[in-house]
Amino acid sequence: MEKFKDSMYELIVETSTNLPYDVRHAVKAAKAKENAGTRAALSLSTITENIQMADDKISPICQDTGMPTFEIKVPVGVNQIKMKKAIKEAIEQATKDGKLRPNSVDSLTGANSGNNIGEGTPVFHFEQWEEDYIDVRLILKGGGCENKNIQYSLPCELDGLGRAGRDLDGIRKCIMHSVYQAQGQGCSAGFIGVGIGGDRSASYLLAKEQLFRTVDDVNPNEDLRKLEDYVMENANTLGIGTMGFGGEATLLGCKVGVMHRLPASFFVSVAYNCWAFRRLGVKVNAETGEINEWLYKDGEKVDFGALAEEEAAATAEVTSDVREVVLQAPITEEQIRELKVGDVVIINGMMHTGRDAIHHHLMDHDAPIDLNGQVIYHCGPVMLKDDQGEWHVKAAGPTTSIREEPYQGDIMKKFGIRAVIGKGGMGPKTLKALQEHGGVYLNAIGGAAQYYADCIKKVQGVDLMEFGIPEAMWHLEVEGFAAIVTMDSHGNSLHADVDKSSLEKLSQFAERVF
Ligand SMILES: O=C(O)C[C@H](O)C(=O)O
Numbered sequence: 001m002e003k004f005k006d007s008m009y010e011l012i013v014e015t016s017t018n019l020p021y022d023v024r025h026a027v028k029a030a031k032a033k034e035n036a037g038t039r040a041a042l043s044l045s046t047i048t049e050n051i052q053m054a055d056d057k058i059s060p061i062c063q064d065t066g067m068p069t070f071e072i073k074v075p076v077g078v079n080q081i082k083m084k085k086a087i088k089e090a091i092e093q094a095t096k097d098g099k100l101r102p103n104s105v106d107s108l109t110g111a112n113s114g115n116n117i118g119e120g121t122p123v124f125h126f127e128q129w130e131e132d133y134i135d136v137r138l139i140l141k142g143g144g145c146e147n148k149n150i151q152y153s154l155p156c157e158l159d160g161l162g163r164a165g166r167d168l169d170g171i172r173k174c175i176m177h178s179v180y181q182a183q184g185q186g187c188s189a190g191f192i193g194v195g196i197g198g199d200r201s202a203s204y205l206l207a208k209e210q211l212f213r214t215v216d217d218v219n220p221n222e223d224l225r226k227l228e229d230y231v232m233e234n235a236n237t238l239g240i241g242t243m244g245f246g247g248e249a250t251l252l253g254c255k256v257g258v259m260h261r262l263p264a265s266f267f268v269s270v271a272y273n274c275w276a277f278r279r280l281g282v283k284v285n286a287e288t289g290e291i292n293e294w295l296y297k298d299g300e301k302v303d304f305g306a307l308a309e310e311e312a313a314a315t316a317e318v319t320s321d322v323r324e325v326v327l328q329a330p331i332t333e334e335q336i337r338e339l340k341v342g343d344v345v346i347i348n349g350m351m352h353t354g355r356d357a358i359h360h361h362l363m364d365h366d367a368p369i370d371l372n373g374q375v376i377y378h379c380g381p382v383m384l385k386d387d388q389g390e391w392h393v394k395a396a397g398p399t400t401s402i403r404e405e406p407y408q409g410d411i412m413k414k415f416g417i418r419a420v421i422g423k424g425g426m427g428p429k430t431l432k433a434l435q436e437h438g439g440v441y442l443n444a445i446g447g448a449a450q451y452y453a454d455c456i457k458k459v460q461g462v463d464l465m466e467f468g469i470p471e472a473m474w475h476l477e478v479e480g481f482a483a484i485v486t487m488d489s490h491g492n493s494l495h496a497d498v499d500k501s502s503l504e505k506l507s508q509f510a511e512r513v514f
């Protein structure tokens with residue numbers, strides 16, 4: 001097993017940087033559904049460009065490299081303790097090399113372990129089997145989509161759908177609702193794994209296991225096959241679309257599993273995975289630890305580079321009526337008040353990262369720099385320091401903004417911040433503050449971490465490093481950083497509009513189907 005650690009390193013790097021073939025096909029099919037020139041089509045182009053960049057640079061597709069979760073099947077007699085040790089070493093190395101973000105945080109102190117190793121991190125699920133090789137599957141599922149997982153306890157009442165009872169039709173309603181409630185916040189278009197039955201924890205595990213089925217896998221249970229087909233057909237009519245901007249592609253895959261339950265309990269659990277669906281696997285020689293075969297790489301690999309060239313030719317005549325506005329901090333209130341939902345803003349100059357820890361901190365502390373007229377970016381990047389002590393950005397897409405809803409408006413007013421960039425949108429409290437103060441919310445494309453890292457020309461400095469790399473305040477000099485105005489200073493919110501219209505569409509699925 002002397003090669004096992006190297007094999008695991010290869011699996012981790014490949015999973016973080018190279019999307020599986022079935023997922024690539026699903027993204028390509030989604031793109032084909034959208035009309036050229038629409039917001040959804042442009043967002044999907046950014047996503048596919050990002051997938052290609054990550055592949056070329058062997059860099060993380062998304063900066064949130066998730067909770068490394070290993071599903072391992074071992075022949076009887078293989079030492080699992082040694083395997084765990086080798087995997088942990090491989091994880092540490094991949095973190096040092098900037099292929100994984102340090103993502104393991106002490107829940108009580110907030111301290112980041114710095115190497116992705118901690119209590120319960122990574123996650124291992126071992127099972128013995130009668131084959132003579134080891135099967136290792138890895139999923140890197142990020143925190144934003146993890147937050148959109150949902151568990152239903154039947155019977156229950158659902159927005160738009162009414163009562164969901166303890167039968168196949170009740171399950172159908174839960175699944176439709178799960179897609180609606182995720183909106184674009186889990187970086188749609190997404191994939192869902194559904195677990196029916198079990199206790200609460202077994203139900204969620206079953207849901208996550210479904211994510212290891214390939215997108216084209218057909219359910220052997222006829223009822224569940226029908227259910228999966230139904231969801232794929234109908235969830236895509238909710239109009240949530242890529243990043244929740246509206247559009248045809250909302251859901252790229254739905255896989256459902258079932259297990260027994262207790263008489264008193266009836267759980268339906270949904271594991272939501274973003275488009276950046278990073279899962280791969282390998283068959284490993286149990287004697288040497290070498291990789292014999294890769295999983296999820298069957299058939300043709302969609303090459304998004306080649307696709308982009310074809311597309312550029314095909315869409316050359318499509319004129320877009322989107323207004324583009326270039327901004328450079330410090331930004332004035334007048335400039336902000338000119339912006340309307342739908343405008344594309346191109347940012348040059350400085351922006352400053354701030355996410356959960358920073359927002360909490362700024363409520364009752366001074367900012368480390370003057371933020372008047374500045375741009376805050378909800379982002380936890382992957383950073384590496386070179387031998388000269390200079391920081392370099394390895395991946396830097398937006399994080400889900402709604403978590404900052406309790407703080408955002410107050411902080412913008414307190415420090416004079418004019419623009420906030422993130423993804424998934426924010427709620428009524430922030431919308432009101434944008435109106436009162438003269439601020440704007442800009443939506444970047446979630447998961448497009450290489451695309452945005454490329455816009456960052458220099459790291460000017462960092463403050464509050466005690467919060468760890470993802471949570472520190474990074475001062476970034478950018479060029480051509482594009483994002484869409486989705487909440488303006490006139491009380492308009494694309495997110496509120498899409499939520500409302502998708503709820504109306506959801507309510508059309510209240511009638512019994514199964
Ligand atoms: O933690 C991050 O950088 C992003 C997160 O996965 C999110 O989707 O909000």
Ligand code: SF4
Nearest residue numbers: 062142144187274447
């Ligand atoms: S930012 Fe989006 S793409 Fe990245 S892990 Fe979070 S949900 Fe997934």
